[in-house]
Amino acid sequence: MADGLSYKARRRLSLVILLLGLPTYIIAAVVVVGLFDRPPLLLELAIYVGLGVLWAFPFKFVFKGIGKADPDEDTPE
Secondary structure, X not given: OOOOOOHHXXXXXXXXXXXXXXXXXXXXXXXXXXXXXXXXXXXXXXHHHHHHHHOOHHHHHHHOOOOOOOOOOOOOO
């Protein structure tokens, strides 16, 4: 594997990211946006949508192929 992480390690890491990292990111985004005067509704929606997409880019390699069967597992034929 090119990235050096096994399938099982990527599954565990993706679970940690989704259970701990994503809620933390959401709370941080809401707090940071709350520090400013409230923008118009459509601009605020655009900010949250942009931040919602932006969080996933650094973790793209972790989530890639997680929904598929384990490629390292021996399957009986």
